Amino acid sequence: MSGHRSTRILAFTTCLLMFLSFFFGGCGKKEDEPVTPTKEPYKVGAVLSISGPNAPLGTPEQRAIRLFEKEINAKGGINGHPLEVIIEDDESDPAKASTAVTKLITQMNVLAVVGSSGTGTTLAMSPIVEREQVPLVSCAAGAQITNPINKWVFRTPPTDTMALQKVLEYLKNTVKVTKVAVLHDANAFGTGGADALQAQAPNYGIQVIARESYGSTDTDMTGQLTKIKQTAAQALVVWGTNPGPAVVAQNMKQLGITIPYVGSHGIANKKFIELAGSAADGVVFPAGRLLIPSSIPKNSAWRKAVDRFAAAYKKEYQLEIDTFAAHGYDAIAMVAEAIKKAGPDRAKIRDEIEKLKGFVGIDGVYNYSPTNHDGLTADDLIMIKIVNGKWTEEKS
Amino acid sequence: MVLIIVTLALKKSTGLQWILSGLTVGSIYALMAMGFSVIFSSTRVINFAQGEFSMLGGMLMYTFSNRAGIPALYSFILSVLIVTLIGAGFERLVIHPLKKPSVITIILITIGLSIFFRAAAKWIWGTDTLAIAPFSGDKPFKLLGATLVPQSLWIFGFTLLTVVLMFIFFNRTILGKGMRAAAENPEAATLVGVSPPATSLVAWTIAAALGASAGIIIAPIKFVSFDVGVMLGLKGFASAILGGLGYAPGAVVGGLSLGVLETIVAGVFPSGYKDAVAFLVLVIVLLLRPQGILGRQEKLE
Numbered sequence: 001m002s003g004h005r006s007t008r009i010l011a012f013t014t015c016l017l018m019f020l021s022f023f024f025g026g027c028g029k030k031e032d033e034p035v036t037p038t039k040e041p042y043k044v045g046a047v048l049s050i051s052g053p054n055a056p057l058g059t060p061e062q063r064a065i066r067l068f069e070k071e072i073n074a075k076g077g078i079n080g081h082p083l084e085v086i087i088e089d090d091e092s093d094p095a096k097a098s099t100a101v102t103k104l105i106t107q108m109n110v111l112a113v114v115g116s117s118g119t120g121t122t123l124a125m126s127p128i129v130e131r132e133q134v135p136l137v138s139c140a141a142g143a144q145i146t147n148p149i150n151k152w153v154f155r156t157p158p159t160d161t162m163a164l165q166k167v168l169e170y171l172k173n174t175v176k177v178t179k180v181a182v183l184h185d186a187n188a189f190g191t192g193g194a195d196a197l198q199a200q201a202p203n204y205g206i207q208v209i210a211r212e213s214y215g216s217t218d219t220d221m222t223g224q225l226t227k228i229k230q231t232a233a234q235a236l237v238v239w240g241t242n243p244g245p246a247v248v249a250q251n252m253k254q255l256g257i258t259i260p261y262v263g264s265h266g267i268a269n270k271k272f273i274e275l276a277g278s279a280a281d282g283v284v285f286p287a288g289r290l291l292i293p294s295s296i297p298k299n300s301a302w303r304k305a306v307d308r309f310a311a312a313y314k315k316e317y318q319l320e321i322d323t324f325a326a327h328g329y330d331a332i333a334m335v336a337e338a339i340k341k342a343g344p345d346r347a348k349i350r351d352e353i354e355k356l357k358g359f360v361g362i363d364g365v366y367n368y369s370p371t372n373h374d375g376l377t378a379d380d381l382i383m384i385k386i387v388n389g390k391w392t393e394e395k396s
Numbered sequence: 397m398v399l400i401i402v403t404l405a406l407k408k409s410t411g412l413q414w415i416l417s418g419l420t421v422g423s424i425y426a427l428m429a430m431g432f433s434v435i436f437s438s439t440r441v442i443n444f445a446q447g448e449f450s451m452l453g454g455m456l457m458y459t460f461s462n463r464a465g466i467p468a469l470y471s472f473i474l475s476v477l478i479v480t481l482i483g484a485g486f487e488r489l490v491i492h493p494l495k496k497p498s499v500i501t502i503i504l505i506t507i508g509l510s511i512f513f514r515a516a517a518k519w520i521w522g523t524d525t526l527a528i529a530p531f532s533g534d535k536p537f538k539l540l541g542a543t544l545v546p547q548s549l550w551i552f553g554f555t556l557l558t559v560v561l562m563f564i565f566f567n568r569t570i571l572g573k574g575m576r577a578a579a580e581n582p583e584a585a586t587l588v589g590v591s592p593p594a595t596s597l598v599a600w601t602i603a604a605a606l607g608a609s610a611g612i613i614i615a616p617i618k619f620v621s622f623d624v625g626v627m628l629g630l631k632g633f634a635s636a637i638l639g640g641l642g643y644a645p646g647a648v649v650g651g652l653s654l655g656v657l658e659t660i661v662a663g664v665f666p667s668g669y670k671d672a673v674a675f676l677v678l679v680i681v682l683l684l685r686p687q688g689i690l691g692r693q694e695k696l697e
Contacts, residue, residue, distance in 0.1 A: 055523035214662070215671060217627040219424065219618040222417035223663035226410045243525045243619045254536040254543050255413070275527045275619055277534060 041084040042077075042344060044335055045104030047115035047125060048139075048328070052092025053216075056242070056271070057117040060319075061139055061328030062087055065114065067316050068332045078340050085332065090116055094124035101125040105132045111339060112349050114331045115139060117324070120188060126150050135350040137335055139327035141265070142192065146373040154353055154373045156330040156363055157323070158288060160189075162378040163265045164196050166286040170383050171235060172204040174394070175260055181210035181233035183224055183248060185240030193239035193264055209233055214244055221251045228257075235259050241266035246275035253279040260284065265381075268323055273389050284385045284394055288323045288363050295382050295393045301360045309362050323363070330361035413542040414659045420548040422655020423555040424618065427610035428632020429639065429647035430558060431603045437566065437642035438575035438599040439592075440499050444506045447629025448513035449607025452479050454620030455517055457612040458526045468531065476608045483604020487597050510625065517622040530616040547616045554613050555648065558606065562644035575599060579642075638678050640691020649690050654678070 046065055049058035069085045077083055086108050090097035097116050104110045105128070112135045116122045119142025126145070129136040129152045138145055138155040141163070145155055171177055182197055184190035190213065198208045210231045212224040225248070228236060236252070236259055238245045245267045252261060261283045263272075268287035273280045289295045293310070296303040309329060310321045334353060342348035356375075359366040364380035385394040431446040453475050460471035486509065491502055530547045537544060566572040574590035575598060582592045611620070611628075618624065631654065639650025654674055662670040681689065 051518065051523065059523070212662075212666070217624070218670075219614075220417050220421045220659065221662075223414050223659040223661075226413045227663050230410065243621075246527075246619070250534070250545070253534075254545050256536070256543060271524065275525060277527070277529075279534070 039077075039081045041082040042339055043084045043086060043108060043110045044332065044339075045101070045108060045110035045113040045115075046085055046087045046332070047090050047097050047100045047104065047113060047121070048087060049092040049117035049121060050087075050089040052090075054092040054118045054121070056269075057139070057324045058089070058092075060322050060325040061115075061117055061331075063317055063319075064313065064321075064325040064329035065332045067313060068329055068336070070316075071312070072336055078336055079343075081344075083336060083339075085114075086110060090121050092118060092121065094120045097121035098124045098128055101128050101136075102132075105129070105134050110134070111344055111346055112137070112335045114328070114335060118142075119145060122153075122155075126153050129153065133350075134346050135335070135338070135353055137331040137353065139324070139331055142188075143196070149371070149373050152350060154334075154368060154375065156334070156361065156366075156375065157327045158265070158363065158376045158378070158381050159374055160193055160265075161196060162374075162376070162381060163286045164193060164200060165378045166381045166383060167237065167262055167264070168197070168200060168204045168206065169378075170284065170286075170394075171206055171237075171262065174383075175235055175262075177234035177260075178205060179207050179209045179231075179233055180235045180237055181212070181228045181231060182208055182237045182239065183212045183214065183221065183228065184238070185216055185244050186213040187216050187240075189264075189266065190240045190244075197237060197239070214240075214248075216240075216244060218244065219247060221248050222255060225251050225255055225257060229255060233259060235262060237262050237264075239264045239266070242269070242271050243275050246272055246280070249276040249279040249283060265323070268384070270320070270322075273386060278389075280386045281388060282386065284383055286381045287384050288326060289380060289382050290321065290326050290362055291323065291384060292382065292391055292393050302365055305360050306362055321362070326362035330363050330366070333361060334359055334366065410663070412540055414663045415656055416539065416542045416544055416548075418656030418659035419652060420544070420551055420617070420655070421659060422635075422652035423551045424610070424614045424628070424651070425631045425635040425654050426555050426648040426651025427551075427558065427606070427614070428628050429636035429651045430562060430644055431607045431610070432633055432636040433642050433644055433647045434562070434603045434606065435599045436579075436636070438579045438595050439502075440579050441502045441506070442633070443600075443603060444503065444629060444633075445510040445513060445625075446603060446607055446632060447625030447627070448510045448517075449479055449483060449604050449625075450611025450614070450628055451517060451620065451622065451625035452482065452513060453608030453611030454528065454615040454624065455521050455526070455622070456608075457615060458528055458620060459521075461528065462526075468529075472609075472612055475612060476605055479608035480601055480605040483607075484597060484601045487600035491596065491600075492593060510629070514622055514625065521622060523622060525619045525621040527619055528612070528615040531613075534616075545617070547613075550613055551617070554609070559644050559648050566644065571595075571598065634675070634678055638681055638688055640688030643688075643691060646688055646690035650688065653689070 048061050050062055065085055069083055073082050088100035090100050114137050117139055119140045122138040122140045122145050130150055136153045141157045141160050143159050143161045182194045184194040201208050210228050214221050238248050245263055263283055263285035265286050267285050290306045293306050313321045338349045338352035342352045354368050356366055356368045364376045366375035368375050383394040384391045435441055435443045456475035456478055457471055460466045460474055461468050531550050532546045575595040578585040578590050578592040578595040635650035635654045636647050640646030658670050658674045661673040
């Protein structure tokens with residue numbers, strides 16, 4: 001009896017959930033239908049981390065890609081062919097990313113792939129696109145993605161190495177310190193950043209005299225900070241993504257530690273200010289220039305592209321643009337540009353991406369070559385200081 | 397304990413900072429551990445959705461106070477009330493209808509429930525980390541040479557209040573004693589007029605209310621996001637085991653020990669080893685005292 005009842009409840013719940021998912025899944029798809037172009041659609045795949053820990057990256061990327069798809073199809077598509085982007089969610093899981101990219105290539109027959117949002121998921125896809133000979137434009141910043149160069153893999157964001165270079169230049173030239181402490185997230189991003197910092201700091205005459213880490217979900221870093229407080233460190237470099245660095249900022253304020261806090265590009269979002277509150281004031285971090293459009297020369301093609309994108313994004317989603325939206329938008333835009341020149345041929349599309357010179361994106365102006373699959377340079381970044389809860393350009 | 401004394405002897409002011417910070421973190425674990433204890437001590441079930449009750453509490457608090465602009469006190473009451481209803485409703489609709497369920501079945505159901513809550517929270521609130529304003533400002537103050545934020549006092553106070561109330565409830569009231577009896581021997585308890593189904597409902601209601609309040613009180617320090625319940629649940633469960641499952645003072649001792657231990661380890665050793673050392677100590681304690689630090693030997697059968 002009771003067994004039946006619970007089975008019924010279960011069955012009912014399952015039905016309800018399935019119904020709901022169809023209902024909401026259906027809603028999202030409708031608006032993507034191309035309007036004007038009539039020829040057979042060009043299919044491009046995208047593997048993004050829409051759920052899981054990297055969801056704050058994958059979600060804006062997805063929005064930007066959908067926006068681009070809508071815009072280009074409203075203008076007649078690519079040479080009369082509508083662009084159809086098939087987006088797969090890898091749940092921030094490398095294993096799922098490799099399954100998704102295989103599905104896109106072998107079953108959906110996509111011309112090129114955009115993604116993924118994270119370094120780990122991109123690295124999982126890298127050997128597969130190489131084997132299948134499909135161009136991939138990643139939205140992730142890990143140095144390993146393009147070093148060594150994989151013939152088929154490109155990327156849009158400034159790399160972690162460029163961000164680090166910017167931070168070290170800032171510490172040397174503006175803050176003028178020689179001894180720093182590093183506090184980093186124990187995950188791949190934080191550890192990789194701290195390793196690179198330790199390796200490169202001597203080139204800038206800077207000594208890393210203390211190195212500590214924390215777990216991504218830790219709530220209290222006073223133990224590590226008390227230890228750092230006793231060293232002679234003149235500045236603290238914090239390498240991680242939210243919410244960890246916000247906790248560090250609060251704990252520093254609590255302990256009365258006043259040495260400069262220099263963060264990574266992982267906190268280049270309004271979320272950090274929201275979480276850290278008044279403790280965010282004075283924090284400096286490297287970020288793309290698009291966050292402060294006035295740092296880009298007026299009337300340049302780049303500035304116009306950023307202003308236009310920001311307006312279109314705001315109109316479509318009622319949201320401000322962020323760096324991740326820019327990474328996604330630039331990735332799909334350069335794939336579309338390459339398809340326009342090469343036609344529906346995977347190898348030729350790859351060649352065209354590699355030949356892109358002076359391609360104006362949102363993150364910067366891209367220049368690729370057979371020996372450079374990064375596109376941007378450290379000059380596309382600026383240092384931003386948080387003053388009274390607002391971003392201001394910190395001249396360095 | 398030994399570690400604390402050694403640390404204090406070595407470095408007085410930093411040692412104190414570590415211990416006070418550790419006690420704050422530990423109080424959070426203790427609150428979670430008590431949630432596990434309530435349900436365990438009256439039904440012998442481990443509720444793996446305990447962390448999700450806290451997550452829901454924090455999320456609702458954010459919605460009411462930050463989004464809807466309802467005053468903090470009313471938001472608090474409203475959030476706790478909703479989560480309590482969810483907890484009680486879950487017990488009535490899912491666990492109660494099962495006739496003669498095995499403990500394992502219910503535990504598996506609670507795991508399913510936790511996944512459901514996480515997915516639902518992600519769907520409703522998205523994946524962003526959300527912040528709640530501290531109850532009485534964020535101006536740090538000095539205490540015995542160490543600094544603390546005011547929210548820590550709220551956490552200490554709430555933990556203390558909870559453990560006292562729990563102790564009185566389970567040892568001094570008929571209902572509380574009946575609940576413990578129902579867990580130890582359901583048949584015998586029924587004979588003397590205690591109804592195991594009713595005690596189960598009371599236990600889930602208390603656990604949900606406790607979980608939600610804890611989730612709200614810690615949110616200004618810990619932040620809240622859809623997946624915050626996982627780690628809270630894990631650390632709370634570890635604390636409950638460490639202190640002695642099913643015994644409120646044990647949960648507090650377990651939670652505080654784990655919190656202080658973690659902070660000291662993070663300060664003394666390379667901080668990457670923090671979780672590893674904390675769980676290693678847990679394993680050692682359980683090898684020496686399987687019933688936990690304060691736990692009593694089960695006298696069943």
